[in-house]
Amino acid sequence: MDQATKLRELAGTLLCEERRARTSVQVIAVTSGKGGVGKTNVVANLALALAHTGKRVMVLDADLGLANLDVLLGLVPGATLEHVLAGEKHLDEIVLTGPGGVQILPASSGIQDLTALTPDQQQLLRDEFDRLAQDVDVLLIDTGAGISSNVLFFAVAAQEIMVVASPEPTSITDAYALMKVLSNRFSEKRFRLLVNMVRRRDEGPEVYRKIGLVADRFLNISIDYVGAIPDDDYVPMAVRQQRAVLDAFPQAPASREFQRLAHQVAQWRVPESPKGSVQFFLQSLIAQG
Ligand SMILES: Nc1ncnc2c1ncn2[C@@H]1O[C@H](COP(=O)(O)OP(=O)(O)OP(=O)(O)O)[C@@H](O)[C@H]1O
Ligand SMILES: [Mg+2]
Numbered sequence: 001m002d003q004a005t006k007l008r009e010l011a012g013t014l015l016c017e018e019r020r021a022r023t024s025v026q027v028i029a030v031t032s033g034k035g036g037v038g039k040t041n042v043v044a045n046l047a048l049a050l051a052h053t054g055k056r057v058m059v060l061d062a063d064l065g066l067a068n069l070d071v072l073l074g075l076v077p078g079a080t081l082e083h084v085l086a087g088e089k090h091l092d093e094i095v096l097t098g099p100g101g102v103q104i105l106p107a108s109s110g111i112q113d114l115t116a117l118t119p120d121q122q123q124l125l126r127d128e129f130d131r132l133a134q135d136v137d138v139l140l141i142d143t144g145a146g147i148s149s150n151v152l153f154f155a156v157a158a159q160e161i162m163v164v165a166s167p168e169p170t171s172i173t174d175a176y177a178l179m180k181v182l183s184n185r186f187s188e189k190r191f192r193l194l195v196n197m198v199r200r201r202d203e204g205p206e207v208y209r210k211i212g213l214v215a216d217r218f219l220n221i222s223i224d225y226v227g228a229i230p231d232d233d234y235v236p237m238a239v240r241q242q243r244a245v246l247d248a249f250p251q252a253p254a255s256r257e258f259q260r261l262a263h264q265v266a267q268w269r270v271p272e273s274p275k276g277s278v279q280f281f282l283q284s285l286i287a288q289g
Contacts, residue, residue, distance in 0.1 A: 026270045027139045029158035033174025035145035037166045038196040043142040044244040049262030051100035055137040058103040063144035070106045073098045074242030077106035091128035099247045147181045162192045167203045183221045191223045197231040204228025229257045
């Protein structure tokens with residue numbers, strides 16, 4: 001083999017390594033036991049705030065409920081994942097671009113069938129994600145609420161599970177129930193807790209203490225408290241305008257907390273490959289089917 005060929009081969013290998021390194025991505029599932037506690041708003045605002053810190057953010061809307069992320073951000077989805085699986089479109093063609101350049105994979109994308117794909121479709125999707133992941137630092141997933149298999153699939157496949165709870169007693173017990181299922185059935189042992197819609201400064205730590213007390217007694221898990229977002233009238237005002245509160249009212253109390261949260265999340269350690277790759281995430285997702 002001549003020198004030039006060797007160099008070309010080496011360059012090819014290095015480029016491939018570099019490409020692999022760049023696919024390192026932080027996958028965070030935002031989930032909750034009870035519905036309506038603010039997951040979709042958390043995802044939209046955290047995504048935007050992370051984008052402001054310079055991160056390249058993608059959001060996967062895996063919530064099959066009604067109040068979807070695209071609606072919240074005033075976006076109109078076009079093609080769906082079905083078109084991708086049929087080989088008619090590439091994944092980057094169905095991705096919507098939201099405020100701050102945040103990329104959004106819309107809910108109507110048939111993601112519910114992800115575990116029932118043929119091996120060819122799985123490979124196609126992996127390749128498509130691989131292409132897309134080159135430009136992503138953080139992948140946020142709005143999982144929807146509860147302990148249905150869809151919600152659990154996405155939570156288990158992600159590296160970080162951020163459970164959102166409000167100070168309401170039912171939300172607290174449902175958050176605990178969700179962590180219990182994820183721990184007992186899927187051996188998930190580490191959770192992040194975000195308390196939304198707090199009316200007093202000490203309400204967030206109070207919710208954390210309540211869940212922590214029971215979890216310490218009955219479950220072998222660790223819960224990291226990541227903070228609280230205030231109950232803020234600017235949030236529903238922004239929702240009515242189909243905008244994220246951070247976008248519409250950057251100075252609102254909730255917006256400031258979302259910014260603080262984003263700076264914290266940006267510090268979280270991203271696992272080394274292969275755990276820190278979109279392919280791994282997708283692989284775990286499919287493997288559960
Ligand atoms: N910090 C907040 N302050 C005031 N209102 C809020 C706050 N966060 C969310 N809300 C309001 O709560 C409602 C539910 O929010 P959101 O749709 O984000 O919840 P969700 O958990 O995604 O719901 P679902 O489980 O149905 O998907 C919205 O109308 C929103 O305006
Ligand atoms: Mg929602």
